Amino acid sequence: MKTYFGALAALAVVASGAPALADTLFNSGAAIPGSGGPDLAEFNAADQFTLVKASTITGGTFDFSDSSGTLPANLTYTFYANGGVAPHGPPGTALATGALIIDDSFYIGDPGQTPHYKAIFTLASAFVADAATQYFFGIHSPSFADDVSWVESNFRPAVGFYEASKFDDPSEPTHWRSEDQTLAFSLTGAALPEPASWSLMIIGFSSLGAMLRRSRRRPATG
Known part of the structure; x- marks a missing residue:
């Protein structure tokens, strides 16, 4: 006995x-009132993150602005390796991509002219991230007709996000352009x-x- x-x-x-299955593993902060961000119809945008512990990422949130609060169908996500000297990026090799499944979205404020909303999402496939390793998380829209912007959580951090115009040649060295803002998003899952x-x-x-x-x-x- x-x-x-x-x-x-x-x-x-x-x-x-x-840990719980839906622990917050990373949070870049709340959206800044009145802020805009990259238009998902025109740009592929990606922002950096680093986790303290090796973890399995299963979902998260991101803040967006849109007059109707409606997200385009068939949003996708991509996890990128760091393609330069950390923490400066830019995004490098695409490690995983898939459908960004929107579970819910709700109104969080109306700063200025365009309302802000928060979307809660689940990844089509979980992504395993190593500890103390810089990655980039990107959200992409297949549509050129929507008017949704991924809004910012910090105007001038030490290192900002990267964006790439959908009309540029991906093989060009300047395909990714750095910005001096941080995008508002969080990642959830469980530490290994x-x-x-x-x-x-x-x-x-x-x-x-x-x-x-x-x-x-x-x-x-x-």
């Missing part, structure tokens, strides 16, 4: 240390277990298995 309870205790420690947690889990399951095997071999008493 001691082995049994020891195994359960080990598993409980692992479970209690596991630390190696010590995996070891504890293995020990717990091994101990539990050994206890069950011994209980099967024990002769019945009557």
Whole structure:
């Protein structure tokens, strides 16, 4: 019985240390009242992020401006490697891309002429990001007819986001142009277990298995 309870205790420690499935892993900050940003109909935009722990990214939010609050259909996302010397970028190799599934959007304010909204999204496929590694997260619209802008959360940070005109040649060295603003977005998911947690889990399951095997071999008493 001691082995049994020891195994359960080990598993409980692992479970209690596991983060929630929708933890906020990164947040660039709230949208600045009155701010604009890159028009998704004209530009591909991407902003940088770095996570403290290796994590699986499953969704997030981004703030946008639009007169109707309606997002275009078939938005996509791309995770890029850093293509230069961190933290200056620009975005490099595309590591993963897929559909940006909009779960909900709601009004967050009407600063100036164009209302601001927040969209909550889920990634079509989870993305695993290493700790202390710079990536870029981009949102793209396949339409040239929408009028949605990804709004800013900081006007002049040390390093801003990058944008690339859809009408430019991607092979040109100046395809990505740096800006002096940060885009408003967050990323959610779960941190990957630390190696010590995996070891504890293995020990717990091994101990539990050994206890069950011994209980099967024990002769019945009557």
